[in-house]
Amino acid sequence: MSLAAPLLRSAPSTKAASRKPARPWPNWLVSWLQVGPLALVLLFMFVMPLIFVVVVSFFDYERVQIYPAFLLDNYAEIFTSAVTGRLYLKTLEYAAIVEAITLVLGFFVAYYLTFHVRTLRWRIILMLACTIPFFTSNVIRMISWIPFLGRNGILNDAVMATHLVNQPLDFLLFSDFAVILAYVHIFTLMMVAPIVNSMSKIDRSLIAAARDAGANEWMIVRDIILPLSKTGMALGSVLVLTQVMGDYYIVRVLSGGKSAGVVSGIATQLNAFEYPPAAASSVVLLVIVLALVIGIFSIVDVRKELAE
Amino acid sequence: MMTEGGQPRSRSFYVLGFFFLLFLAFLYGPMIVIFVLSFQGPNGGMSFPMVGTSTTWFQGLLQATGRVGDIPSAFQRSLGLALLAAALTAVICVSAGMGFRRRFPGAALLFYTAVASLVMPSLFVSFGIALGFKELGWRTGLFTSGLGAQLTWTLPFGLMITFATIGRFDRRYEEAATDLGANSWQRFRDIIFPIILPGIIGVALFGFTLSYDEFARSSLTVGNQNTLPLEIWALTTAATSPVLFALGTVTTVVSFTVLTLAMLTIGLIVRRRAGGRLSAERSAHG
Numbered sequence: 001m002s003l004a005a006p007l008l009r010s011a012p013s014t015k016a017a018s019r020k021p022a023r024p025w026p027n028w029l030v031s032w033l034q035v036g037p038l039a040l041v042l043l044f045m046f047v048m049p050l051i052f053v054v055v056v057s058f059f060d061y062e063r064v065q066i067y068p069a070f071l072l073d074n075y076a077e078i079f080t081s082a083v084t085g086r087l088y089l090k091t092l093e094y095a096a097i098v099e100a101i102t103l104v105l106g107f108f109v110a111y112y113l114t115f116h117v118r119t120l121r122w123r124i125i126l127m128l129a130c131t132i133p134f135f136t137s138n139v140i141r142m143i144s145w146i147p148f149l150g151r152n153g154i155l156n157d158a159v160m161a162t163h164l165v166n167q168p169l170d171f172l173l174f175s176d177f178a179v180i181l182a183y184v185h186i187f188t189l190m191m192v193a194p195i196v197n198s199m200s201k202i203d204r205s206l207i208a209a210a211r212d213a214g215a216n217e218w219m220i221v222r223d224i225i226l227p228l229s230k231t232g233m234a235l236g237s238v239l240v241l242t243q244v245m246g247d248y249y250i251v252r253v254l255s256g257g258k259s260a261g262v263v264s265g266i267a268t269q270l271n272a273f274e275y276p277p278a279a280a281s282s283v284v285l286l287v288i289v290l291a292l293v294i295g296i297f298s299i300v301d302v303r304k305e306l307a308e
Numbered sequence: 309m310m311t312e313g314g315q316p317r318s319r320s321f322y323v324l325g326f327f328f329l330l331f332l333a334f335l336y337g338p339m340i341v342i343f344v345l346s347f348q349g350p351n352g353g354m355s356f357p358m359v360g361t362s363t364t365w366f367q368g369l370l371q372a373t374g375r376v377g378d379i380p381s382a383f384q385r386s387l388g389l390a391l392l393a394a395a396l397t398a399v400i401c402v403s404a405g406m407g408f409r410r411r412f413p414g415a416a417l418l419f420y421t422a423v424a425s426l427v428m429p430s431l432f433v434s435f436g437i438a439l440g441f442k443e444l445g446w447r448t449g450l451f452t453s454g455l456g457a458q459l460t461w462t463l464p465f466g467l468m469i470t471f472a473t474i475g476r477f478d479r480r481y482e483e484a485a486t487d488l489g490a491n492s493w494q495r496f497r498d499i500i501f502p503i504i505l506p507g508i509i510g511v512a513l514f515g516f517t518l519s520y521d522e523f524a525r526s527s528l529t530v531g532n533q534n535t536l537p538l539e540i541w542a543l544t545t546a547a548t549s550p551v552l553f554a555l556g557t558v559t560t561v562v563s564f565t566v567l568t569l570a571m572l573t574i575g576l577i578v579r580r581r582a583g584g585r586l587s588a589e590r591s592a593h594g
Contacts, residue, residue: 027410027412028410028412028413030407030410031407031408031410031412031415032407032412032414033407034403034404034406034407035403035404035407035408035412035415035418037399037400037403037404038400038401038403038404038418038422038463038467039418041400041456041459041460041463042418042421042422042425042460042463044456045433045437045456045457045459045460046421046424046425046428046433046436046460047421048436048440049433049435049436049437049439049440050428050432050433050436052436052439052440052443053432053435053436053439056439105331108324108327109328109331111324112324112325112327112328113328116320116321116324116325126328129332129335130331130332130335132564132567133335133336133339135513135517135521135563135564135566135567136339136517136521136559136560136563136564137520137521137523137537137540137556137559137560137563138521138523139521139523139537139540139541139544140339140342140540140556140559140560141338141339143342143540143544143552143553143556144338144339144341144342144556145338146354146355147338147341147342147345147354147355147356147553148337148338148341150354150355152355152356153355153356154341154355154356157356185334185335185338188331217318217320238427239426239427242427242428242429245429246428246429246430246431246432246524248431248524249523249524249541253544253545263429263431266431266435267431270431270435270528275439278435279435279439282429282431282432282435285429285432286428286429286432289427289428289429290424293427
């Protein structure tokens with residue numbers, strides 16, 4: 001089953017195809033010429049570099065030099081070191097919390113946009129309002145929390161003004177709280193867009209029928225909308241999880257260096273030119289990420305969702 | 309709850325609407341704060357209160373020396389790289405999108421490789437490319453390894469949008485052209501391309517902004533010349549003045565300008581097309 005099949009389906013093609021003038025080249029060759037540039041970029045800038053990383057993860061190293069070898073030491077270190085173990089736990093903790101928050105938030109934002117906003121014009125305007133921040137810099141959006149959360153920040157001023165606390169709250173900035181807040185802020189859009197895409201494909205007559213049969217809104221959400229937007233939720237989850245697990249700069253700035261994930265550890269090793277252990281750590285995280293992605297994709301047919 | 313007019317709004321509409329507004333405030337609030345703070349007076353600090361207003365910090369950006377680093381050059385480099393990335397993303401993705409319309413051996417493998425490139429932790433891609441260049445004895449550079457690293461990020465995104473655009477394309481137009489004797493290049497140039505043009509502009513827009521704001525994949529691959537996000541990153545650890553916010557404001561304004569231009573162009577095309585259809589109908593009826 002080819003990816004292009006859903007695209008082809010729209011064509012009553014056989015008749016038209018037979019009328020086309022004969023090509024000098026076979027169809028598969030034409031297709032490969034067209035996808036060629038994409039394939040070349042991915043081959044040289046993605047597949048081969050990854051192979052390099054995997055190969056180097058078995059190498060030996062000393063100071064800034066690396067030596068070809070076949071050692072399992074770099075891996076042994078990862079699985080025996082308590083520090084590395086903590087980094088992995090921290091990464092998984094961030095990923096789980098952010099996934100849960102963005103999933104709920106993304107679902108309700110998408111639900112509101114798709115089913116409560118009545119006119120197309122407003123739906124487009126509000127959808128744009130939700131997507132515009134995606135086109136701005138993540139680094140800037142991250143640092144924009146600093147004046148907000150600091151000891152003299154806006155949030156603390158507001159809390160102080162209510163006289164509920166006498167001292168500024170210290171846990172707001174440079175803490176797990178700040179890191180998770182920034183993750184949710186930056187990555188929720190990656191959850192909203194695929195869910196909106198799924199929901200907009202739901203046949204409205206299903207919902208009308210359910211309502212006629214006496215279903216209330218909660219039942220409609222639970223029995224119709226939730227199951228039918230699973231693909232979007234899966235796709236959004238993959239994007240959010242991989243972004244959070246791959247991050248090292250948000251956690252560094254907003255935790256004030258107090259917290260770190262797996263990739264932060266890798267970044268530190270890279271700065272020290274310890275390439276082989278960094279490569280081994282990359283491979284291990286990669287296996288975890290891929291297992292997660294494949295696990296999520298196996299629940300739903302994402303390819304179908306993307307192509308339609 | 310549904311879209312039919314005339315039905316009374318349920319309470320959930322207002323509750324969810326309230327949460328939606330909170331969500332928008334959450335999205336935009338912090339950004340608005342740094343816009344305001346970037347106009348901080350010369351004696352002001354990195355948070356409120358404002359000590360007068362000034363454009364001191366914006367002027368600070370233009371000085372090519374000092375602690376801030378060379379912002380204008382970094383900006384130029386980022387802009388050039390983003391324009392090139394946008395053009396390449398649009399061309400490569402549209403070409404690939406056309407190729408994917410047919411079944412061909414290896415299509416699924418290529419598609420999943422693109423998806424893998426999208427979900428791969430960015431630092432790994434950057435690391436792998438830097439490592440490969442080092443081992444092969446090549447020097448990393450902005451328009452070689454840097455551009456390539458960014459394309460591994462912009463191309464998969466662009467491909468998704470291309471699929472969405474081409475998937476909506478009505479093939480009957482193409483068949484009509486074939487019936488009238490058009491060859492495949494004429495079909496693409498005169499029929500497919502004009503129809504999917506708004507989508508192509510969208511792909512280029514994604515290519516531009518994703519490249520312009522890209523950080524992690526560029527970090528190890530751009531050689532010794534920094535792009536703007538890398539300069540900003542350097543500033544977050546060094547700067548203790550609102551110059552950081554001024555930079556944030558400027559780069560966000562650039563993103564917004566590009567976004568607006570793309571939207572206006574798409575809007576213009578769509579409107580002209582609707583206008584053409586209308587006048588055609590009018591002349592047919594009149």
